[in-house]
Amino acid sequence: MTAVIEVRGLTKRYRDAVAVDDVSFSIERDTIYGLLGRNGAGKTTVMSILTAQNFATSGDVRVFGEHPYENARVLSRMCFVRESQKYPDDATATHALGAARLFFPNWSQELADRLVDDFQLPMRRRIKKLSRGQLSAVGVIIGLASRAEVTFFDEPYLGLDAVARQLFYDRLLQDYTEHPRTVILSSHLIDEVSNLIERVLVIDRGRIIMNEDTDSVRDRAATIVGDSAAVDAFVAGREVLHRESLGRVASVTILGALTHEDRERLAAADLDVAPVSLQQLIVRTTQSADGAASEKGASR
Amino acid sequence: MSTMSSLDRTVRVVRMQLINRQTYIWVPLLILGGSLALTIVIWTMIPYDGPKYGGASQAPLWYFFAVGIQALTLSFPFSQAMSVTRREFYLGTLLTALATSFILAAIFVFGGLLETATGGWGLNGYYFKLDWIWQQGPAAAGLFYLVAAMLFFVIGFTAATVYKRFGTLWLTIVLLAVAVLMVAAAWTITMTQSWPAVWTAVTTAGPLSAALWGLAVLVVLGVASFLVIRRATP
Numbered sequence: 001m002t003a004v005i006e007v008r009g010l011t012k013r014y015r016d017a018v019a020v021d022d023v024s025f026s027i028e029r030d031t032i033y034g035l036l037g038r039n040g041a042g043k044t045t046v047m048s049i050l051t052a053q054n055f056a057t058s059g060d061v062r063v064f065g066e067h068p069y070e071n072a073r074v075l076s077r078m079c080f081v082r083e084s085q086k087y088p089d090d091a092t093a094t095h096a097l098g099a100a101r102l103f104f105p106n107w108s109q110e111l112a113d114r115l116v117d118d119f120q121l122p123m124r125r126r127i128k129k130l131s132r133g134q135l136s137a138v139g140v141i142i143g144l145a146s147r148a149e150v151t152f153f154d155e156p157y158l159g160l161d162a163v164a165r166q167l168f169y170d171r172l173l174q175d176y177t178e179h180p181r182t183v184i185l186s187s188h189l190i191d192e193v194s195n196l197i198e199r200v201l202v203i204d205r206g207r208i209i210m211n212e213d214t215d216s217v218r219d220r221a222a223t224i225v226g227d228s229a230a231v232d233a234f235v236a237g238r239e240v241l242h243r244e245s246l247g248r249v250a251s252v253t254i255l256g257a258l259t260h261e262d263r264e265r266l267a268a269a270d271l272d273v274a275p276v277s278l279q280q281l282i283v284r285t286t287q288s289a290d291g292a293a294s295e296k297g298a299s300r
Numbered sequence: 301m302s303t304m305s306s307l308d309r310t311v312r313v314v315r316m317q318l319i320n321r322q323t324y325i326w327v328p329l330l331i332l333g334g335s336l337a338l339t340i341v342i343w344t345m346i347p348y349d350g351p352k353y354g355g356a357s358q359a360p361l362w363y364f365f366a367v368g369i370q371a372l373t374l375s376f377p378f379s380q381a382m383s384v385t386r387r388e389f390y391l392g393t394l395l396t397a398l399a400t401s402f403i404l405a406a407i408f409v410f411g412g413l414l415e416t417a418t419g420g421w422g423l424n425g426y427y428f429k430l431d432w433i434w435q436q437g438p439a440a441a442g443l444f445y446l447v448a449a450m451l452f453f454v455i456g457f458t459a460a461t462v463y464k465r466f467g468t469l470w471l472t473i474v475l476l477a478v479a480v481l482m483v484a485a486a487w488t489i490t491m492t493q494s495w496p497a498v499w500t501a502v503t504t505a506g507p508l509s510a511a512l513w514g515l516a517v518l519v520v521l522g523v524a525s526f527l528v529i530r531r532a533t534p
Contacts, residue, residue, distance in 0.1 A: 051383070102382075
């Protein structure tokens with residue numbers, strides 16, 4: 001695997017806050033990343049700096065091995081449409097997509113046209129008169145049809161209903177299969193995108209606390225379902241993330257990968273293993289990171 | 301993968317700015333045509349046979365000031381989403397302003413020649429052909445108008461870059477500083493009792509030297525706004 005983006009010691013400090021705190025990570029080629037984290041965790045700031053729309057206070061960012069700032073060679077291979085993107089006054093979606101066609105070398109007009117149909121985007125209405133969902137659709141269409149080698153989607157679903165969001169996920173996956181590229185999708189609808197993303201990048205309070213394959217993240221925990229007495233016996237001594245019970249049946253999510261012996265014990269006890277919600281796992285992980293941080297703070 | 305040269309991308313910024321022709325072409329033409337038509341109607345109501353002058357030809361210039369502001373506040377964030385560098389955006393946008401200023405100047409010169417030929421629309425009324433601007437001929441008048449239109453645009457553009465990068469407080473401070481400099485200049489002129497000399501210089505200066513001074517200001521503001529926009533965020 002080759003890295004398309006490499007970040008070393010990136011820090012972004014605003015006058016009264018640290019948005020990104022000494023972060024290092026790399027992004028592999030032709031992979032869909034989920035950039036997950038709470039509001040204000042630093043997701044947009046990181047994406048802005050990677051696309052040279054914003055400036056780092058310190059640290060080094062390399063995209064395709066080069067600095068992206070004022071570098072048309074690098075920038076033209078990237079696409080980042082913000083969640084709060086501004087468009088020229090009186091511009092319509094026709095104008096916006098027309099401009100995108102001028103600048104993105106891999107632009108697919110065919111895909112753009114199909115997406116306009118899919119999202120039923122009014123092309124001749126001024127963008128400032130569009131609904132929030134339609135505004136998001138403009139950004140989504142530019143992001144997908146640009147087929148940029150590195151594409152950032154910053155919470156692209158605002159105002160989109162469940163059907164339109166599913167449409168976005170489907171089209172993204174479909175086009176990604178035919179035209180592999182690197183996609184970085186920021187979201188806090190974690191479970192909704194969990195089937196889409198191949199790698200999970202979790203940012204919390206300006207720090208990257210997880211950068212792993214989605215599958216291996218999932219393997220970190222398991223949900224055990226079955227007779228509550230048997231479940232309790234199995235989970236004794238393990239870290240429990242979540243517990244639900246209904247009558248004599250319990251469903252308990254535990255942290256830690258299951259070993260071969262574990263699976264034999266489960267089979268013997270007639271217990272089932274169910275998939276874990278990525279959201280639960282990440283919420284739990286960010287909480288424990290917070291806990292660890294405050295403990296560390298308290299001990300100082 | 302196709303790669304575009306920086307020049308090509310700069311030209312594409314011009315095309316991006318002109319994708320919606322309303323902003324740079326139709327609205328200024330509408331303002332020009334509208335103010336001209338209204339001026340002519342007003343002239344027909346004035347029972348005076350001597351030459352009449354209209355000041356409404358400055359209307360499109362004020363519009364350029366507004367476009368200069370908008371080019372930055374709205375088109376700059378959009379250009380960033382189009383993965384355009386700040387330098388390409390800056391050059392492309394100024395090139396667009398230059399091209400449209402040129403069209404305005406050409407219309408202005410053509411209108412002035414037309415007014416001369418028709419005796420001021422048969423009404424002895426002059427919208428384009430203002431004596432002071434035309435005293436050195438149509439070329440100087442055209443250059444004057446070109447520089448004036450660019451100047452209005454660049455003043456709006458520069459003010460907006462300062463606002464975008466440093467915020468309202470610093471824009472106000474910069475505008476105040478400019479005002480302080482002007483008052484200081486006036487004070488110096490008064491103290492040295494050189495007002496008569498200044499007035500003579502201003503009144504004897506033709507449109508050509510005015511255009512050249514304007515050009516100097518244009519260069520200063522152009523460089524300043526480029527330095528500011530290099531570190532601006534959308």
